[in-house]
């Protein structure tokens with residue numbers, strides 16, 4: 272990329288107000304052809320709003336957007352597409368009932384005369400996908416593909432639509448490590464070919480391995496633009512959160528107490544998790560690692576009663592009825608599910624309602640929220656760092672990361688003896704992550720037993736006392752102490768090797 276190249280897209284002094292919040296305040300950035308720009312900032316700092324303005328999904332209240340140096344009104348996503356601006360977010364926009372080929376060419380199906388040229392469409396789709404090294408049957412129905420493959424088809428569609436600017440809004444957040452690396456490589460390749468890229472991610476390593484600069488927003492305002500990877504991570508984090516983040520994972524003296532959670536031959540009815548046994552003591556944090564499809568997600572769901580299962584689960588010696596989330600909760604297992612948007616969010620309700628769902632009935636008389644209850648809601652909002660202009664705000668109007676924190680807050684407030692947390696910091700900014708880690712430490716200091724399922728190995732290594740690794744549908748090994756390293760965890764997760772001599776030189 273030539274630094275003298277004119278920007279493809281430039282945003283100057285843009286502002287955007289939603290009821291009760293100034294989401295963007297005089298924000299500016301520019302992206303040149305071949306440049307990968309990271310758009311960074313805490314949850315609610317305005318990143319998605321800014322990318323939606325460039326992608327035509329929102330209109331600014333003030334300021335201008337320039338494309339190829341000319342002031343341009345990007346009235347809607349269709350206009351953006353015509354300008355070569357394509358958005359890829361974690362919410363897939365594919366048509367699930369159509370085939371892969373139809374999705375790649377959706378909205379621009381090749382024609383011969385008045386008719387759609389199906390043969391050309393399938394051949395070209397095959398070529399486009401092969402060029403990106405995506406191996407998928409072009410006649411397969413999208414709904415039948417894994418999330419990873421769906422995301423790759425989405426990228427193929429973006430690339431084959433001659434994108435000039437790709438906007439990735441947390442596009443990797445539900446992908447496995449392998450799929451993430453593939454997606455990032457695709458992005459780098461597109462940049463080498465002159466495509467401009469604007470990427471939003473809360474995962475620092477992704478930004479450092481892919482972007483050439485980072486734009487930092489705080490409370491909708493531009494804090495600055497810095498070069499990557501030249502800028503130390505600590506400096507970038509300080510710009511984002513406005514303070515130093517020391518002692519990121521916190522420290523805790525783990526002297527585990529009595530066994531709280533006993534799991535014997537727990538297996539999911541769908542066969543994704545083979546019989547698995549382990550115990551967790553009071554005050555302990557046990558991590559669960561594994562690749563996508565290894566059974567780790569299913570293990571969390573089976574523990575929390577979210578899927579049909581067999582075997583035995585006991586909390587403080589008392590058997591828990593399996594396959595029933597309400598009974599699991601009343602037995603003392605607080606589950607934070609993986610797919611929070613679908614499984615835990617009440618989209619038509621307020622932040623207050625979503626945060627108090629599980630405990631408000633205990634404290635509100637006749638459904639009326641008293642002043643003291645209101646105070647408790649406000650305290651919970653502050654404690655869990657949920658950024659909202661009001662507790663009455665609709666939960667779906669919060670930024671993605673703040674929705675996550677609201678749900679965590681609701682479940683952490685229950686005082687359960689056991690917590691099962693699936694990907695608890697997905698989509699959450701660095702500052703809030705360290706806040707959540709501190710809350711987890713506090714839960715264990717108060718005697719809770721915590722099971723944390725995560726695809727982020729540094730998080731497991733930083734937090735857990737020991738980590739169980741799932742491989743091909745069962746717990747296959749355990750790492751603790753000096754063995755708790757990415758090398759050891761990966762060796763088990765990828766190939767099922769559990770003997771130290773198999774690991775080679777730890778790096």
Ligand SMILES: Nc1ncnc2c1ncn2[C@@H]1O[C@H](COP(=O)(O)OP(=O)(O)OP(=O)(O)O)[C@@H](O)[C@H]1O
Nearest residue numbers: 289294314315316317318319320668669670671672
């Ligand atoms: N449709 C909406 N109605 C009301 N407020 C909104 C709406 N969309 C966003 N906001 C508010 O605008 C602010 C910026 O949100 P935005 O989604 O841009 O943040 P973000 O930086 O992308 O956060 P995250 O990292 O959590 O995804 C937040 O305070 C959010 O609550």
